[in-house]
Amino acid sequence: KDFRNNVKPNWCPGCGDFSVQAAIQRASANVGLTPENLAVVSGIGCSGRISGYINSYGFHSIHGRALPLAQGVKMANRDLTVIASGGDGDGFAIGLGHTIHAIRRNIDMTYIVMDNQIYGLTKGQTSPRSSAGFKTKSTPKGAIEPSINPMEMALTSGGTFVAQGFSSDLKELTSLIEQGLNHKGFSLINVFSPCVTYNKVNTYDWFKENLVKLSEVEDYDAHNKEAAMQTLMKHDGLVTGLIYQDIEQPSYQELIDGYDEKPLSAQNLQLDENYFNDLVKEFM
Numbered sequence: 562k563d564f565r566n567n568v569k570p571n572w573c574p575g576c577g578d579f580s581v582q583a584a585i586q587r588a589s590a591n592v593g594l595t596p597e598n599l600a601v602v603s604g605i606g607c608s609g610r611i612s613g614y615i616n617s618y619g620f621h622s623i624h625g626r627a628l629p630l631a632q633g634v635k636m637a638n639r640d641l642t643v644i645a646s647g648g649d650g651d652g653f654a655i656g657l658g659h660t661i662h663a664i665r666r667n668i669d670m671t672y673i674v675m676d677n678q679i680y681g682l683t684k685g686q687t688s689p690r691s692s693a694g695f696k697t698k699s700t701p702k703g704a705i706e707p708s709i710n711p712m713e714m715a716l717t718s719g720g721t722f723v724a725q726g727f728s729s730d731l732k733e734l735t736s737l738i739e740q741g742l743n744h745k746g747f748s749l750i751n752v753f754s755p756c757v758t759y760n761k762v763n764t765y766d767w768f769k770e771n772l773v774k775l776s777e778v779e780d781y782d783a784h785n786k787e788a789a790m791q792t793l794m795k796h797d798g799l800v801t802g803l804i805y806q807d808i809e810q811p812s813y814q815e816l817i818d819g820y821d822e823k824p825l826s827a828q829n830l831q832l833d834e835n836y837f838n839d840l841v842k843e844f845m
């Protein structure tokens with residue numbers, strides 16, 4: 562099925578987000594989805610436009626809030642495959658609380674972060690993923706804080722599928738998204754997606770020189786959390802591939818009685834008609 566629509570992306574030529582869009586479209590087709598059973602929910606930022614560029618249900622939401630909306634969509638309609646997406650500012654600054662709780666909640670959905678280590682839409686400010694010393698208009702003398710490491714954070718938050726890709730490696734990125742879509746639980750895929758207009762440090766060439774592919778690391782075991790953490794620390798988070806997967810952990814939905822019978826939106830919650838009146842009275 563074709564996940565392309567006739568909307569022309571207005572990202573800058575060369576922006577890494579083009580490849581993320583292509584990878585989502587290819588992966589969705591490869592796992593057998595159709596446009597009517599996929600929902601893409603995005604946040605705010607250049608990356609947030611992606612929900613309008615994919616032929617599926619789409620919701621361009623508000624800053625840092627793609628995950629609450631996406632989780633609501635999945636809980637209300639179990640028949641939809643749900644992808645949330647946004648930038649590193651969206652997911653690791655204003656939305657960080659939602660990210661951590663979504664990871665530990667393990668709802669069956671996929672979160673794809675387009676990580677360009679800068680705020681692009683607002684014309685180039687330091688983001689939580691910018692390295693210490695990074696100079697922009699907002700940190701003209703260089704960022705003082707070190708950057709967040711989202712993969713280490715995901716491991717310590719109970720992540721059951723933690724992966725990282727690179728826009729320039731469309732084959733690996735497509736495969737990671739396919740694996741994430743097939744994972745029973747919350748899959749987080751952070752994608753190094755260069756901002757060619759404002760980030761002149763973390764360029765395609767910089768990533769090609771610094772990234773390590775886990776598929777080329779001898780005996781790397783993506784089911785060993787301790788080894789995953791050690792590998793991330795050794796390479797300062799600059800790895801691509803499937804970092805960690807736990808296939809034993811049940812998803813949030815699997816722990817809810819009746820979820821499999823019909824969507825929650827169609828279930829009778831069997832609340833007494835006075836339930837809400839009594840609740841209000843309690844707080845009066």
Ligand code: SF4
Binds near residue numbers: 573759
């Ligand atoms: Fe992409 Fe940067 Fe242009 Fe935004 S400003 S579209 S992130 S290259």
